[in-house]
Amino acid sequence: MTETTTAIRPPRNQWWDVWDQFKTHKGALVGLTIFLTILLGITIGPFLWDLAPTYVDLRARNQGFSLAHPLGTDQLGRDLLARMMAGGKVSLSVGLTAMALAVSLGTTIGVLAGYFKRLEGPLMRLTDLFLALPLLPLLLLMVTLFREPLSQRFGPEGGIFLLIVTAIGATSWMQTARIVRGEVLALKEREFVLAARSIGTPARRMVLRHILPNVMSPIMVSATLGIATAIITESALSFLGLGFPPDFPTWGRLLFDAVDQIQLYPMRVVLPGIAISLTVLSVNYIGDGLRDALDPRIRGR
Amino acid sequence: MKLKTALLGAAACLMVAPAAFAERGSDGEVRILYSQAVSTMNAYLSSGTKDVEVGSLVLEPLAGFNEKGEVIPRLVTEIPSLENGGLTEDMTSITWKIKPGLKWSDGTDFTAHDAVFTAQYCMDPAGGCAQLARYEGIDKVEALDDLTVKITFHEPKPNPFMAFVGSQSPILQAAQFAGCLGANASSCTDQNFKPIGTGPFRVTEFRTNDTVMLEANPYYRDPAKPAFATALVKGGGDATAAARAVMETGEFDYAWNTQISPELQAELASAGKGQFVNAFGTLVERIEMNMTDPSPSLPEGERSTPKHPHPILSDMRVRKALSMAIDRQILVDIGYGEAGRPTCNLVPAPEMYASDNTDCLVQDMEGAKALLEEAGWTDTDGDGIRDKDGEKLSLLYQTSVNAIRQDFQAIIKQWWNEIGVEVELKTVDPSVFFGGDAGSPDTFQKFYADVEMYANNFDGTDPEPYLAQYTCDKAPTPESQWQGENINRFCDPEYDALIKELSATGDMEARAALAKRLNDMLTKDSYVIVPIVDRGRLSAHSNTLGGVILNTWDSELWNASDWYRIK
Numbered sequence: 001m002t003e004t005t006t007a008i009r010p011p012r013n014q015w016w017d018v019w020d021q022f023k024t025h026k027g028a029l030v031g032l033t034i035f036l037t038i039l040l041g042i043t044i045g046p047f048l049w050d051l052a053p054t055y056v057d058l059r060a061r062n063q064g065f066s067l068a069h070p071l072g073t074d075q076l077g078r079d080l081l082a083r084m085m086a087g088g089k090v091s092l093s094v095g096l097t098a099m100a101l102a103v104s105l106g107t108t109i110g111v112l113a114g115y116f117k118r119l120e121g122p123l124m125r126l127t128d129l130f131l132a133l134p135l136l137p138l139l140l141l142m143v144t145l146f147r148e149p150l151s152q153r154f155g156p157e158g159g160i161f162l163l164i165v166t167a168i169g170a171t172s173w174m175q176t177a178r179i180v181r182g183e184v185l186a187l188k189e190r191e192f193v194l195a196a197r198s199i200g201t202p203a204r205r206m207v208l209r210h211i212l213p214n215v216m217s218p219i220m221v222s223a224t225l226g227i228a229t230a231i232i233t234e235s236a237l238s239f240l241g242l243g244f245p246p247d248f249p250t251w252g253r254l255l256f257d258a259v260d261q262i263q264l265y266p267m268r269v270v271l272p273g274i275a276i277s278l279t280v281l282s283v284n285y286i287g288d289g290l291r292d293a294l295d296p297r298i299r300g301r
Numbered sequence: 302m303k304l305k306t307a308l309l310g311a312a313a314c315l316m317v318a319p320a321a322f323a324e325r326g327s328d329g330e331v332r333i334l335y336s337q338a339v340s341t342m343n344a345y346l347s348s349g350t351k352d353v354e355v356g357s358l359v360l361e362p363l364a365g366f367n368e369k370g371e372v373i374p375r376l377v378t379e380i381p382s383l384e385n386g387g388l389t390e391d392m393t394s395i396t397w398k399i400k401p402g403l404k405w406s407d408g409t410d411f412t413a414h415d416a417v418f419t420a421q422y423c424m425d426p427a428g429g430c431a432q433l434a435r436y437e438g439i440d441k442v443e444a445l446d447d448l449t450v451k452i453t454f455h456e457p458k459p460n461p462f463m464a465f466v467g468s469q470s471p472i473l474q475a476a477q478f479a480g481c482l483g484a485n486a487s488s489c490t491d492q493n494f495k496p497i498g499t500g501p502f503r504v505t506e507f508r509t510n511d512t513v514m515l516e517a518n519p520y521y522r523d524p525a526k527p528a529f530a531t532a533l534v535k536g537g538g539d540a541t542a543a544a545r546a547v548m549e550t551g552e553f554d555y556a557w558n559t560q561i562s563p564e565l566q567a568e569l570a571s572a573g574k575g576q577f578v579n580a581f582g583t584l585v586e587r588i589e590m591n592m593t594d595p596s597p598s599l600p601e602g603e604r605s606t607p608k609h610p611h612p613i614l615s616d617m618r619v620r621k622a623l624s625m626a627i628d629r630q631i632l633v634d635i636g637y638g639e640a641g642r643p644t645c646n647l648v649p650a651p652e653m654y655a656s657d658n659t660d661c662l663v664q665d666m667e668g669a670k671a672l673l674e675e676a677g678w679t680d681t682d683g684d685g686i687r688d689k690d691g692e693k694l695s696l697l698y699q700t701s702v703n704a705i706r707q708d709f710q711a712i713i714k715q716w717w718n719e720i721g722v723e724v725e726l727k728t729v730d731p732s733v734f735f736g737g738d739a740g741s742p743d744t745f746q747k748f749y750a751d752v753e754m755y756a757n758n759f760d761g762t763d764p765e766p767y768l769a770q771y772t773c774d775k776a777p778t779p780e781s782q783w784q785g786e787n788i789n790r791f792c793d794p795e796y797d798a799l800i801k802e803l804s805a806t807g808d809m810e811a812r813a814a815l816a817k818r819l820n821d822m823l824t825k826d827s828y829v830i831v832p833i834v835d836r837g838r839l840s841a842h843s844n845t846l847g848g849v850i851l852n853t854w855d856s857e858l859w860n861a862s863d864w865y866r867i868k
Contacts, residue, residue, distance in 0.1 A: 056711055144742065148597055247714060261562065261565075264565065
């Protein structure tokens with residue numbers, strides 16, 4: 001009796017296994033810690049440090065690190081710590097939302113194109129079409145057409161947020177779609193899929209249960225890369241005046257605004273630069289760890 | 302007898318002496334850096350300042366402008382006036398007398414026929430001349446003899462110093478450009494790249510959009526000039542790199558248009574290799590008030606048209622309060638440093654046209670608040686934003702994407718917030734904002750915002766065409782495809798009448814008085830236009846380059862023949 005109890009472990013949620021595997025990946029753990037710290041700093045920080053990020057204090061221009069301004073001030077005397085926190089909030093929410101949109105769109109199209117032969121032609125041509133579209137003129141058009149109606153509907157910030165997230169999401173799903181389709185095509189010919197089909201598994205369950213979990217790793221990788229691209233695209237848009245209004249700090253805008261003064265005040269470029277790099281890096285590591293942890297073949301090794 | 306020879310000898314020595322100090326080609330090479338590269342030497346085929354200015358080293362007009370904006374003779378003996386008979390009472394003609402003995406850089410004689418040819422070249426309808434505006438209203442140009450040119454106008458012209466005056470309308474050599482009339486103009490590559498001119502230098506090598514190499518013109522009219530044997534004009538880079546090349550590394554002697562931040566100006570100036578020179582022209586950064594309602598709730602085609610006056614800004618007290626809340630000196634310190642100065646005038650220069658309007662220079666927050674109270678805008682619900690009849694005092698403030706303008710937006714927004722005005726900021730890509738596309742809602746002409754900020758100036762020294770932009774009929778409307786210069790939709794019959802009077806006035810002093818009056822009507826009497834900064838020209842030259850006088854009325858290289866090396 002005692003032998004059997006030790007052999008059969010108590011039933012356990014499989015996510016605990018994923019967590020156990022995830023814990024063994026050192027980089028992923030460090031990444032997760034950094035990412036959570038940044039998230040906490042951005043969400044709770046503004047309550048502890050209540051200087052307004054847009055408050056212009058002309059007597060405190062171009063100051064270095066001090067107690068009154070831990071990260072110094074910019075050329076108009078605006079507090080950089082407050083601006084970094086406000087900027088991070090916008091940048092991260094744009095990055096995460098746009099990435100989620102792009103990845104879900106890309107995965108859906110990729111899986112559909114890979115699994116259903118009839119859909120492959122039209123869907124992949126659509127992907128090619130989007131790949132061939134010049135991004136900037138398209139964004140210009142979207143902003144010109146939709147900025148005003150959206151601003152009226154959701155306010156100047158909410159409207160632009162929706163517009164930018166949609167614009168970035170709708171123009172960066174193609175790579176994911178292509179990768180996923182390739183993986184699905186290969187998986188479709190595998191024995192376990194054949195076995196599942198032979199017992200009459202319907203297509204919906206086949207995709208959700210057997211195909212999707214197995215293409216999780218490439219999706220994870222493109223998702224993490226997607227966050228980085230989204231943050232950077234948003235910066236480029238703000239720079240061109242198509243993004244958020246100028247009194248709305250984002251990391252990308254902070255970086256671009258400071259480039260002119262890189263020699264005089266290098267920290268102003270370095271700080272948002274570090275923030276963007278740290279976020280992207282930590283997200284990449286988390287993705288790496290998640291991929292390993294989610295792959296049942298690696299788990300437990 | 303002996304005394305006479307001795308005196309003659311002394312006199313001869315005295316005459317030789319200055320020539321020994323400054324001799325043509327004795328100072329080696331002068332290196333000039335233009336942050337925009339030169340694409341042609343022919344000013345008639347390019348409206349780019351860089352092409353016109355570098356071209357002015359080779360090609361010269363009959364007369365130019367000096368640093369004060371006065372007309373000075375270059376290839377003529379004197380400036381035509383009523384006294385010397387060059388101008389007529391009825392203002393319909395001008396006669397130029399060319400200096401005798403002038404030679405082109407290939408050694409041939411310069412004659413009045415070259416000027417006649419130049420006018421024909423630019424006024425050819427098939428040519429697409431970029432400087433056609435300078436030849437507007439000309440009936441005919443004729444050579445009375447080899448050294449006399451007469452221009453006749455269709456109607457009286459109060460300001461006849463347009464054609465052949467300033468670096469934008471230089472004289473071309475008839476013999477060289479004979480085959481380049483009309484549609485052939487742009488295909489004459491050799492002529493456009495290596496024109497024969499009368500200026501201090503001539504082109505030896507022209508690399509499009511890169512470098513122009515020049516040497517001293519052996520036939521230049523002053524045998525002692527230019528002091529430099531060769532000149533090199535390099536193009537490319539940006540304003541910061543150009544300023545560094547002169548002020549920090551010393552690779553170049555002169556850098557054109559080095560607009561950089563005040564902090565960087567101070568840092569580079571302390572390097573001790575060069576200095577900045579500034580001069581003020583007519584470029585004014587201003588806030589324009591929209592006199593019509595831009596509200597998106599109006600049907601398309603009626604927004605920002607005179608059909609609907611602006612609900613808030615139609616009241617002059619609000620416009621004045623907005624102006625009073627601005628401290629212009631602080632904006633200059635932050636944005637322009639040496640390259641700007643505060644102004645209240647739309648026409649800040651030339652001196653004779655500049656009004657003595659300085660009321661706006663002092664910031665007055667309390668006064669602004671009182672004025673808004675007086676206008677009925679009070680904060681009834683205590684949220685810090687004034688309101689009247691249930692409507693909030695809220696403005697949309699747009700401008701083009703530009704680091705300095707965004708700084709200005711942030712500061713001005715804060716000042717306006719302090720007097721209880723809510724401000725929403727908007728930026729537009731410059732190519733869209735200034736693009737003039739009637740289909741885009743974001744152009745500065747369409748003005749779908751309450752206030753907007755940009756800079757504008759006028760060409761030359763006569764403000765009449767510039768002030769005439771603000772007559773009622775010049776307001777951009779859907780019927781005019783949103784073209785028109787009266788951006789504010791300002792409309793005052795008295796103003797229109799004064800503009801008519803100005804166009805019929807020939808006397809310079811009366812013109813100046815009228816121009817000042819018109820300037821005041823737009824600025825301190827109505828606050829429709831709120832000027833902020835008079836933006837100057839900022840260039841840099843090396844400490845070893847002498848003779849530089851910055852000129853905003855003509856080419857920056859207008860006196861390159863006088864430049865010399867300080868040893």
